[in-house]
Amino acid sequence: MQNEQFLKDLNAFMQSKGFIYGPFPEIYNGVSGFYAYGPLGKLLKNKVENSVRSIFFSNGFRELECPTVVPDIVWEASGHLNTFTDQTVECSKCKSVFRIDKLIEEITGKETAGWKEKQFLEIIKTDRISCPSCKGAFKEEVKAYSLMMKTQVAGKPFSLRPETATVTYLPFKRLNEYFRKLPFAVFQIGKAYRNEISPRQHLLRMREFTQAEAQLFIDPKEKNNWEKYEGIKKEKLPLYTSHHQEKQLKVELISLDDALKHKHIKSKAYAWCLHLAYKQFLSMGIPADRIRIRQHLDTERAFYADDAWDIEIKLNTFGWTECCGVHDRTDYDLKKHAEFSKQKLEAVRENGEKYVPHILEIAFGTDRPCFTLMDLFYEKKEDGEGKSTFSIPYHMAPIDLAVFPLQKKDGLPEYAEHIKQVIERDFIVDFDESGSIGKRYLRAAESGTPYAVTIDYDSLKMKDVTIRDRDSEKQIRVSEKELKDTVRKLLSGEMKFSAK
RNA sequence: GCGUGAGUAGUACAGUGGUUAGUAUUUGACCUUGCCAAGGUUAGGACCCGAGUUCGAAUCUCGGCUCGCGCACCA
Numbered sequence: 001m002q003n004e005q006f007l008k009d010l011n012a013f014m015q016s017k018g019f020i021y022g023p024f025p026e027i028y029n030g031v032s033g034f035y036a037y038g039p040l041g042k043l044l045k046n047k048v049e050n051s052v053r054s055i056f057f058s059n060g061f062r063e064l065e066c067p068t069v070v071p072d073i074v075w076e077a078s079g080h081l082n083t084f085t086d087q088t089v090e091c092s093k094c095k096s097v098f099r100i101d102k103l104i105e106e107i108t109g110k111e112t113a114g115w116k117e118k119q120f121l122e123i124i125k126t127d128r129i130s131c132p133s134c135k136g137a138f139k140e141e142v143k144a145y146s147l148m149m150k151t152q153v154a155g156k157p158f159s160l161r162p163e164t165a166t167v168t169y170l171p172f173k174r175l176n177e178y179f180r181k182l183p184f185a186v187f188q189i190g191k192a193y194r195n196e197i198s199p200r201q202h203l204l205r206m207r208e209f210t211q212a213e214a215q216l217f218i219d220p221k222e223k224n225n226w227e228k229y230e231g232i233k234k235e236k237l238p239l240y241t242s243h244h245q246e247k248q249l250k251v252e253l254i255s256l257d258d259a260l261k262h263k264h265i266k267s268k269a270y271a272w273c274l275h276l277a278y279k280q281f282l283s284m285g286i287p288a289d290r291i292r293i294r295q296h297l298d299t300e301r302a303f304y305a306d307d308a309w310d311i312e313i314k315l316n317t318f319g320w321t322e323c324c325g326v327h328d329r330t331d332y333d334l335k336k337h338a339e340f341s342k343q344k345l346e347a348v349r350e351n352g353e354k355y356v357p358h359i360l361e362i363a364f365g366t367d368r369p370c371f372t373l374m375d376l377f378y379e380k381k382e383d384g385e386g387k388s389t390f391s392i393p394y395h396m397a398p399i400d401l402a403v404f405p406l407q408k409k410d411g412l413p414e415y416a417e418h419i420k421q422v423i424e425r426d427f428i429v430d431f432d433e434s435g436s437i438g439k440r441y442l443r444a445a446e447s448g449t450p451y452a453v454t455i456d457y458d459s460l461k462m463k464d465v466t467i468r469d470r471d472s473e474k475q476i477r478v479s480e481k482e483l484k485d486t487v488r489k490l491l492s493g494e495m496k497f498s499a500k
Numbered sequence: 501g502c503g504u505g506a507g508u509a510g511u512a513c514a515g516u517g518g519u520u521a522g523u524a525u526u527u528g529a530c531c532u533u534g535c536c537a538a539g540g541u542u543a544g545g546a547c548c549c550g551a552g553u554u555c556g557a558a559u560c561u562c563g564g565c566u567c568g569c570g571c572a573c574c575a
Contacts, residue, residue: 004568008512016511016526029548029565083575088501098572145501147575162575197501197573205574387537406535434528438536454535468535475535 007317009380011202013388017447019044019374020203033199033207040447041370043398043428045210048369049189051284051396052212059228059276061185061214066167068191072157075148077340078166078333081159084147087120089138100142104129117142149193149207160193164213165361169333172345175217182347182357183222183269187214189366201318203371210367216273216360219349220331223267223358232275233257239264240294240312251292264295266307270328270360277311277324277362284369285393290314290376306330311364315375323372324364331356377448387442391471394450395491400427401451401467402444408433416455419465423453423484427491445470451487467497474499 014020018038023030037045053063075081087100100120104110107129123129124138149160161167168188175186189212199205236253241264244252254264256271265271274293281291296308311324334356338345346354377392403420405412413433420431430449432440437454444452452468454475459465464479467486476499478486489495 007568012511023566026566030567032566080575088573145573147573194574199574200568201574404535407533436533436536436538438538441535442537452535456534466535 003317006380007202010317010375010378013378013380013390014041014374017390031207033196033205035203035206037370040398044373044392044396045366045370047396047398048284048366048373049210049212052187052189052280052366055276055280055283056185056187056214059185061187064168064171064186064188065190066164066170066188068161068167068193069151069153069158070161070167070170071153072159073340074166074170074337075159077336079336080148080162080166084162085145087117087142088145089120089124089142145195145197147195149195162194163192163363164188164190164211165215165329165363166333168213168215169337169359172217172334172337173343176347183216183218185214185216187212187362203367204318204321206367209365211363211365213364214362216269216362217347217357218269218360219347219355220358221355223269226268226272229256229268229272232272233260233268235275237275237278238288238292240292242295242297245294245297266328270307270326273360273362274309274326277326277364280362280364281311281313281323281369284373285396286313286369286372286376292320294320313368313372315372317375321368321372323368324362327361327363329359329361331358333359388446390446390448392448394470395493397448397450398428399430399444399447399449400491401453401487402430402432402440402449403453404431404437404440404455405433406437406454406456410457411460412455412457415460419453419455419480419483422480423487426484427487441468441473451490453483469497469499472497472499 017040019041020035021038022035023032024034024036025031056063072081075084089098089100089103101115104120104123108123108127110123120142121140130137148162151158151160168186175184176182189210191208192211193208196205196207199207203209233256236255237259238251239254239259240251241259243264244250256265256275259265260268260271265274278291278293282288290313292312292314294310294312296305296310301308306328308325308327310322311326312320313323315321334345337343338356345356347357348354373392373396374390377390379389379391381388401423403416403423405416416431416433420429423429430444430447432443434440435443441452448470450470452470454466454468456466462479463481464477465483466475466477467483467490468475474497476497486495490497
């Protein structure tokens, strides 16, 4: 924990402004690991997800939606059913729980892959293995913790997906037919579920959460023949290679070309994925100096990954936090599903040669970026220091603009209502006529709303309004006719706000 | 899951074994207000849940739930 007080303040902000409620359901005490998005939070999440969509769409990806609940054979094939189940032993004295495989590998140095319960219990007896923390004896039973949520469908065991990726691979044959040739890329934005033992860290580790995972299906022979790479090879990324980590060096801005030359990155296609993922976070308005791209060490790579890098963001609350993983999953998944389903999951080269495609995966969630935006842009001020602010980048703000009549009389509310109706089909608009104008400006600013449109007495005569800029607090006057276009240009960054 | 600390209006805090549980802020209404976190009047809103001790528990004890921290877990 980097900043406990700030997390408290942030949490109070998120709850009272209607961003995040929880743990859910609050009136029944709540269950940790579950949170609800309130009105403002959901608008923010929509912004995040639409930002993701627009980057993927503009790079030729197509979106899918697959079921979240699938039969267990899928998870047997993918390997999740095994690796998601931890076998543990409990100390009879101090009640500490240990993963039995890790414990025995650490103490005896033996490789325990594929061991059964009996073998574990025997070696604890024969080698007289005791609890590392209190030297007490272990209970003679092995308990299994499954990180997958289970259910039943038609009397058969099903599981809720712990990631969207695996489910995205299942319609491979259909996709291959749709796209007609490789490479092709698809993504899903949707819920995934993990039965975490003790979730912590708010939205960062939930039991039910939203993933946005993209999959690039590619001929392994084409990984270094990737045209799109040429346009970005000079771009510099903040890389934190395993070499840098081991030597305790600082993060370095390295061009993709150099990274490839020095074999930090294995292929051009992979480099392109990494770059695309990095761009995702920049386009959400996350400052570049808060981002680093960290290579997994050999010891932490997932069972399916050949190479893996994480995009990490430095949060005020929790420090460096993984927000995206880019994995080279090779042909692991398609081969496994071919084996278990007894179907051919192959593609064909121009020369008629058949092969199993490789998959490059860009995996992230949309909850973490939402948390990140609130963490980075909310600033709590104490009494006397001024007002607390939520200076989220304008294009990511939950509400686009607020409409205020200067006073609640003399026809101002009626005209303001008219203005609202003119623009609310194109923008997310708040309307507020209660309290002083200053208070309403503040309220809107605390929600991150970039622009406030105010209707005053001149508006009635001139058919125009003022637009007030959140950060500079300055105003410009535009006619009712120009309003829609002006706001659109301001929000898209096409036009800069400049008060005369 | 283990250890440890905590749980009082929407939010942030105060508080005592004994009438109507305070303060700030927020919220609603009215008055006022020309871009200001103005001001005034007024209204609304809480002791996490359960059991026990007691004449009496929001306060003490125990259990549960949740949260923070440490350990473990985070494929």
